[in-house]
Amino acid sequence: MIPAAFDYVRASSAEEAISLLGQYGDEAKLLAGGHSLIPLMKLRLAQPTVLVDIGRVSDLSYIRDAGDHVAIGALTRHMDVETSPMLLEHVPLLAHATSHVGDPQVRHRGTIGGSLAHADPASDLPATTLALGATYVVTGPNGTREVAASDFYQGYLTSVLAADELLTEIRVPKMNGAGWSFQKFNRRAQDWAIVGVAAWTRGSESGVGLVNMASVPVLASSVSSALASGSSIADAAALAADEADPQADLNASVEYRQHLARVLTRRALSEAAG
Amino acid sequence: MTMTDQPTGVLGSRMLRREDPALLTGEARYTADLVVPGALHLAMVRSPYARARIVSVDTAAAVTMPGVRAVYSGADLADTWAGPMPCAWPVTEDMKNPTHLPLAVSQANYVGDAVACVIAETAEAARDAVEAVVVEYEPLEAVIDLEDALSDRVVIHDEIGTNRSYTWDLKIEETEGACDAAFAAAAYAVKERYIQQRLIPAAMEPRAVLAVPQPFGGDMTLYSATQVPHILKVMTALTLGIPEHQLRVIAPAVGGGFGSKLNVYAEELLCVALAKRHGVPVRWTETRSEGCQATIHGRGQIQDIELAADANGRLTGLRVRLIGDMGAYLQLVTPGVPLLGAFLYAGVYELPKAFDFSCTSVFTNMTPTDAYRGAGRPEATYAIERAMDSLAYEIGIDPLELRRRNFIPTEKFPYEAYTGLVYDSGNHDGAATLAAEMVGYDELRERQRSQNVPGATKRIGIGLSTYFEMCGLAPSRVLASLNYGAGGWEAATVRVLPTNKVQVVTGTSPHGQGHETAWSMIVAEKLGISPDDVDVLHSDTAIAPLGLDTYGSRSLAVGGVAIAMTCDKVVDKARQIAAHLLEANPDDLEFAGGEFSVAGSPDRSMPLAAVAFEAFTAHNLPDGMEPNLEAHTTYDPPNFSWPFGTHICVVEVDTETGETEVLRYVAVDDCGNQVNPLIVDGQVHGGVIQGLAQALFEEAVYDSDGNLRTSTLAEYLVPAASDVPPVITGHTVTPSPTNQLGVKGVGEAGTIAATPAVINAVVDALSGLGVRNVPMPASPNTVWSIINAAQGGSQ
Numbered sequence A: 001m002i003p004a005a006f007d008y009v010r011a012s013s014a015e016e017a018i019s020l021l022g023q024y025g026d027e028a029k030l031l032a033g034g035h036s037l038i039p040l041m042k043l044r045l046a047q048p049t050v051l052v053d054i055g056r057v058s059d060l061s062y063i064r065d066a067g068d069h070v071a072i073g074a075l076t077r078h079m080d081v082e083t084s085p086m087l088l089e090h091v092p093l094l095a096h097a098t099s100h101v102g103d104p105q106v107r108h109r110g111t112i113g114g115s116l117a118h119a120d121p122a123s124d125l126p127a128t129t130l131a132l133g134a135t136y137v138v139t140g141p142n143g144t145r146e147v148a149a150s151d152f153y154q155g156y157l158t159s160v161l162a163a164d165e166l167l168t169e170i171r172v173p174k175m176n177g178a179g180w181s182f183q184k185f186n187r188r189a190q191d192w193a194i195v196g197v198a199a200w201t202r203g204s205e206s207g208v209g210l211v212n213m214a215s216v217p218v219l220a221s222s223v224s225s226a227l228a229s230g231s232s233i234a235d236a237a238a239l240a241a242d243e244a245d246p247q248a249d250l251n252a253s254v255e256y257r258q259h260l261a262r263v264l265t266r267r268a269l270s271e272a273a274g
Numbered sequence B: 001m002t003m004t005d006q007p008t009g010v011l012g013s014r015m016l017r018r019e020d021p022a023l024l025t026g027e028a029r030y031t032a033d034l035v036v037p038g039a040l041h042l043a044m045v046r047s048p049y050a051r052a053r054i055v056s057v058d059t060a061a062a063v064t065m066p067g068v069r070a071v072y073s074g075a076d077l078a079d080t081w082a083g084p085m086p087c088a089w090p091v092t093e094d095m096k097n098p099t100h101l102p103l104a105v106s107q108a109n110y111v112g113d114a115v116a117c118v119i120a121e122t123a124e125a126a127r128d129a130v131e132a133v134v135v136e137y138e139p140l141e142a143v144i145d146l147e148d149a150l151s152d153r154v155v156i157h158d159e160i161g162t163n164r165s166y167t168w169d170l171k172i173e174e175t176e177g178a179c180d181a182a183f184a185a186a187a188y189a190v191k192e193r194y195i196q197q198r199l200i201p202a203a204m205e206p207r208a209v210l211a212v213p214q215p216f217g218g219d220m221t222l223y224s225a226t227q228v229p230h231i232l233k234v235m236t237a238l239t240l241g242i243p244e245h246q247l248r249v250i251a252p253a254v255g256g257g258f259g260s261k262l263n264v265y266a267e268e269l270l271c272v273a274l275a276k277r278h279g280v281p282v283r284w285t286e287t288r289s290e291g292c293q294a295t296i297h298g299r300g301q302i303q304d305i306e307l308a309a310d311a312n313g314r315l316t317g318l319r320v321r322l323i324g325d326m327g328a329y330l331q332l333v334t335p336g337v338p339l340l341g342a343f344l345y346a347g348v349y350e351l352p353k354a355f356d357f358s359c360t361s362v363f364t365n366m367t368p369t370d371a372y373r374g375a376g377r378p379e380a381t382y383a384i385e386r387a388m389d390s391l392a393y394e395i396g397i398d399p400l401e402l403r404r405r406n407f408i409p410t411e412k413f414p415y416e417a418y419t420g421l422v423y424d425s426g427n428h429d430g431a432a433t434l435a436a437e438m439v440g441y442d443e444l445r446e447r448q449r450s451q452n453v454p455g456a457t458k459r460i461g462i463g464l465s466t467y468f469e470m471c472g473l474a475p476s477r478v479l480a481s482l483n484y485g486a487g488g489w490e491a492a493t494v495r496v497l498p499t500n501k502v503q504v505v506t507g508t509s510p511h512g513q514g515h516e517t518a519w520s521m522i523v524a525e526k527l528g529i530s531p532d533d534v535d536v537l538h539s540d541t542a543i544a545p546l547g548l549d550t551y552g553s554r555s556l557a558v559g560g561v562a563i564a565m566t567c568d569k570v571v572d573k574a575r576q577i578a579a580h581l582l583e584a585n586p587d588d589l590e591f592a593g594g595e596f597s598v599a600g601s602p603d604r605s606m607p608l609a610a611v612a613f614e615a616f617t618a619h620n621l622p623d624g625m626e627p628n629l630e631a632h633t634t635y636d637p638p639n640f641s642w643p644f645g646t647h648i649c650v651v652e653v654d655t656e657t658g659e660t661e662v663l664r665y666v667a668v669d670d671c672g673n674q675v676n677p678l679i680v681d682g683q684v685h686g687g688v689i690q691g692l693a694q695a696l697f698e699e700a701v702y703d704s705d706g707n708l709r710t711s712t713l714a715e716y717l718v719p720a721a722s723d724v725p726p727v728i729t730g731h732t733v734t735p736s737p738t739n740q741l742g743v744k745g746v747g748e749a750g751t752i753a754a755t756p757a758v759i760n761a762v763v764d765a766l767s768g769l770g771v772r773n774v775p776m777p778a779s780p781n782t783v784w785s786i787i788n789a790a791q792g793g794s795q
Ligand SMILES: Cc1cc2nc3c(=O)[nH]c(=O)nc-3n(C[C@H](O)[C@H](O)[C@H](O)COP(=O)(O)OP(=O)(O)OC[C@H]3O[C@@H](n4cnc5c(N)ncnc54)[C@H](O)[C@@H]3O)c2cc1C
Pocket: A029, A030, A031, A032, A033, A034, A035, A036, A037, A038, A039, A074, A075, A100, A101, A102, A103, A106, A109, A110, A111, A112, A113, A114, A115, A116, A117, A118, A122, A123, A124, A125, A161, A165, A166, A167, A168, A190, A191, A192, A193
């Protein structure tokens, strides 16, 4: 478990990080909490030659009330999201889903921005922020742009982020009293989900995000449409795998994943409604 | 829970383990912690193919890299080995054993098989150079499936011309044809096939090796994270042609083994060979992925078992056919593992001499298998305990009732079994009754009846396992009859120092079991001193030159008993000295509380401390008596010891997701007298969790090309504390009559008992849905698929 040799530079601001990325080009990788990147490097599945450490860019660690949404700095640690009174009040689904990420050690190091930028469909937060209709703020050499969560993910571990861009903020709409549920199905408590479902409902409105059901996080929009047009929870949940395109792995066959998505969606919608 | 016949005093107390402060604070020094200036780091180049001809190995680029001292291919070192990697258990005369060298020369035979190695100044430089070694392979078809291997469609090792290593039979019949006759006359018969999946031992501490040549005289010290420093010394000497007396093996703190460190590995031999060649220390520390690939795997068997029973459900015949998965080569005791189980297929039940066992073991292109916690005995226990549940289902009676009808009655102990082995003591009904009480068996059956109604998606299952353990390995003559290449004795020295502190030297080699605590308690009890005044020396062949190490739940029942016997010798000698000084007859002296006194005149007494000092000064000893108070014993046990018990597991299966939740787990174990119940509970807890892990979580998975798909702990699912239930322990105490401590052993019991208890519970939960068997591990996906299949299609 020895990574290939690399250089290390520490950025003290977002601007500095962006200019360092520009300087080193494709060879460089941002290092936030390191809890996705370092394991890949130790297995030599990733071999960046320069690490640009943004772990101490403390002005990107915040959780702010921004009126209709809550703004979360990309460097905010999972533990801070999980325990934030503001999120617990206004976006409890995100705080709760975050409490299911790995174990306490992982949650004290890992960051929300790192989790989203890593774009792993098996991670909990991409699907959760997708279900919540979040917007991500991306900063590059030419300033910032806003990307809807639904436009961000392009494929397995790939997003619209350019090599010299930084994810800086996540804007999550307040849930305004919506019912919610997070169903994570795994075999060991600290593992990634075999299938996960993040759901909220408010009247005829709803959002359902699926974890590990395709090469990207999935928004189960058929379920929401069915609910909006008056379907029962059971009938709507039966559509949960319609947008999904899951892979088989050691834990689950394709059919089993589809089945789990339907069962967990039904349970999630029932809990959210209850 | 119930404690009878338990001696009072130090023995039997829940004393905290003296090992723990160092382990818990990180002060304990493992092999990789040892700082040795100038040591070179070894790194291995491993085959990415399950079977491939090695066409060429180009080391030119690697050897010029910064910090690299040397790069060797298998061919480069072929002359270094005086013999192949050792297999100490040729179970049959015609057993096939393909040549196995530390570095493969012409063909790699599993993913992870080492084909070249690098030594460099840092671990990083060595690791980088591994990537620069260019090996040209010609990939060959790999053999993964055991039955395919048996067909010899593709023969893995040309030199032996077949994939069959051996067939070993054990047919025990009162009269010829008794077994077939039993089946012909059976009122009930069941025939089942069980698969023992491969398991990765995954000890907390990976393997690590450090070989240090001494500056003068050619001596070599080998530090290794091993369970078997003594065996390793002999085998290293033989394999490398090093004079044994010039080799010293030390096992520093060792973080678990479970059988995986009961072996002789390529890296150990390479470190010694290269340290010798280069005249500098050489070290190697395993990565976790290497541990998954290149440290032995456990289990790996296909078991066909058939039971015949009479109208009352009493067993009348038993037939077993095994296919054993040896993996690519035979390691130290690989072929013997199925034999260790052969004697336990009738479990705790009476069986007439109508037993027919045969095991054929085959090579496959996977990591070699070998002993893994329980070694053969968990497999056997699984088969009989699962089959007993099938039989109960067939007859339509409660599985506990069926077991009761078949238990060997308590009054028949010592009991000569159908195999000719004598079970020392037992009380199976007692253990089963206690376990049933503790778990609330009858209420649970009630609850099950009301909960598992048609359409219910949360179904309760109750699983039993009434097990026997064969431990205390082993009477040397019995091992001889099995063709094992060593004895089963253990050595002990007890030395009372001039100041009445005691050194104990043991040939056992603890790696987490708590021997230092337990052995000091035995000595304290025997000599009437405080355990704090006893130091236990072990795991260094220069300090403890004689020993056969730790495995097979042998350490207490053999090594601990050897210590107790040695204490008796010390007391005997001290008695002579005390009698001489007190001018009394030795027979009139009583020894209690660390003091000799003359019977009837308590004022005439002498503490052991005074005797020890007299023995040391030797100013006034009986004529002809040697100075010093020290004794030695090498103890060859007269029998195995036979712990037993009943475990009951209660699960709830969610039939929608296939998820199994363990609601309750009760373990009643009888390991005879308990030296330290706290340690017993710890062994049971760990053992049960390891057995439960086989049932629900763990499996080494290969694809059809022989790639190991579970080569990190992200894929190989070792459960954590948060994933497993609390284990409720209880005990009955039935002392062993064959040793003076009345002890049996408990290191593997939990693992042996738990796996069938858990699977029996899962199957029991689903029996109303037509499910009769669930393969291991019973993952949610597997359980869901099994339910679907039993229900005739998808839900
Ligand atoms: C044992 C373990 C268990 C885990 N279990 C779970 C789990 O159950 N569920 C789950 O969702 N996750 C899990 N994780 C992943 C964990 O949440 C990671 O911390 C997280 O996914 C990545 O965050 P990080 O800050 O550690 O990112 P890093 O590892 O530092 O970076 C990840 C990637 O994102 C890039 N990056 C990081 N920050 C930014 C940024 N601001 N802008 C642009 N690119 C950036 C990096 O260059 C890198 O490519 C687990 C991790 C471990 C080690």
